[in-house]
Amino acid sequence: MKVQYQAKPQYILSTFILFFIIHSIQVGIGIQGFQRIIFSEAKNDSWISVVLAGVFTHIVVFFIIKTLQLYGPTDIYGIHIEVYGKWIGKAVNCIYIFYCLGMFVVILNNYIEVIQTWVFPTVPTWLFSISILLLVVYGVTGGIRVIAGAGFFSIILSVWILSFIGYPLRFVDFHHLLPVMESNITSILKGSYKMTITLIGFEILYIVYPFMEDRKKVIKYAHLGVAATNILYLILMLLTLSYFSPGQLENTNWPTLSLFKIVKLPFIERTEYVAVSYWLLIILPNLLLYMWAAVRGIKRSFERKTKGVIWFFTIFLFFVSIFINTRSKINQFNDFFDNIAFYIAFCYPFILYILALIKKKMTSLKEN
């Protein structure tokens, strides 16, 4: 297979779409309940953890783009083959594909858990799983342009949820944020580490990069996307910290959704039901993009037809998702992937960049 990949003209995307892709894949399941997990480490300084994690994400994104720029139009699968050689490269690609599928399961199961807890306690997991998976199959067969469109509309159509922030503002007590820097630096860093599962998604850059129209502008839009996510998380964190008291926050599984519990509109009494159901639109781009990334991995490394691969993955994911059906199993799975995601999404880009740099130097030396 070739290292470089020139996308066909009909699949090329405008670069500004990258902003929507990055933002929509980052915001998804983590946003519903990240506050509690971070609070358990960093206490009232949790917002500092959010800022630190956000800054770190910008650095990682910077290195991801640096790596990609070394090769021109290519994706991570091509880089792997180039850096590690044919066989090891393919093996590493497989790990990456499994990582994408794992993230898919994490998102799917967490969402099903949320919808079962809040709205439909009696509807079985398999029913949700199969309906969402079929939707994903439909989207992924449509190709990258359909998926990017889904990301764009998911953001545009869910902006209204932000307006609900005004309601909890009436009950905030900013004394909860004081005194600043009471937690020591280790617990703040631990809190940042716990942001992993909420922040990841930006590594999709590795795969959508060759589809961008103007690759010089990628830096700008990728960072804008990440910055939008960070600002959103920071606002939510500050709001949550000042709205809930510490004891309350420790007991709330999904603080973001609980914030909506007090929103009361004249025509609809319980807005969080709408929000929970509407969340499908927010997580759909995540599912589509991860599935698409995995399918692209197979296509690039093994040169298979995509249709069969999509169905194979769908059936596989369906069975995995119905086995992980209780809160404790979901938590175990989350924690497991939290660790993996930290190494793959946050640490690996640095290693890959160094390896790619060395490889590049060596080839240029050989040529001379």
Added chain:
Amino acid sequence: MRTKGWIWSCSFSFLLLCGCAQPKVLEEVGLVTTYGYDISKNGSILGTMVELTIDPASPKDVVILESEALSVRGIRNNANNKTSKRLASGQLRVIIYGEEILKQGRTGIAETLTSDPSISDMTYLAMADGTARDLLKLKTEHIPDIGNHLYKLIDQNTKGRVMPSATLQEVLHNLFSIGKEPILPILKKDGKGEVGFTGVALFKESKLVGKINSDQSFYLNLIIDKYKGGNKDVEIKSSKLKPRNQQLNKTVASLDAVNGSSKIKLINREKVEFDLDVKVDGRLLEVTSMIDLGNQENIKLVEKEITKSIKREIEKLIAYCQSKESDAMGFGEIYRSSVRHSNLTDKRWYKMFKEAKVNVNVDFSVKRTGLNE
């Protein structure tokens, strides 16, 4: 094209299956609008529910249900055995606690209720003077639906700043924060078959430890919240003002459109000393004394006297709270947020609060005196 159509029809057929979720038809559901919790003789929870039935054929709109269970959820399930309609708590508006159950410190009921997603965090909580059961069983001509009546009563008075606001969110917020205790309004049924707001219940952790009357609740409101647009009669004790009412020998100044704000500052960390600055202004509409309000000096005098008496009342209130070790005003919160690494716990704060010194500074000004001078 054919495969696409196949996928479409397949996904649509599954969407139809979503009808498998339990439907809740309005006619088949009994909406519980009010819960009352008491303690029974053997220590289990005695629940009283006001059920709103939607049935055009029935002459009565509300049914009062009672049941006993060991768990909070069990009450609803047991009550379900007695009704023709499935009980749903999505329309719950008010939760009333009996006095006994709060004395035993079982406020945790509220916490249990929030884990049910169908219950809104804006549900009002209140305490019944006596048992919740008696209060909910009240039925007179002008109160056909006690559940709705209580909701409207609490809602109106909370918005009008007569009662302190005690929604589920606020009570739990204060219950779980260190250095601030929750408060609940007290509702009392009097002999004539009327319900009224009579005071505020004070808590230490989750135990009921004291009560203040509705008059003092104004001052509590003034400290806790930004106060806007209420009325208040302030009693003045002064030799310079001669009361009109010779019999009672009391002078009262009636204030209207009262605005107030307060600020608590920690000024001494070791000895735990606070400055409490209260700023109040309002319209002076009536003074029950032979005094000419057209005179600027007299206004100054009244202002001074009102300031004094507000200060006295607030000091009395704080002293009472301190004697009960109930920090409803949130001094502990201020202490925790201004002292680094205080590692404050509830137990430690109770002791510190009891010995804390609070300097009350009141700044009162008369904005205007209505239409007449």
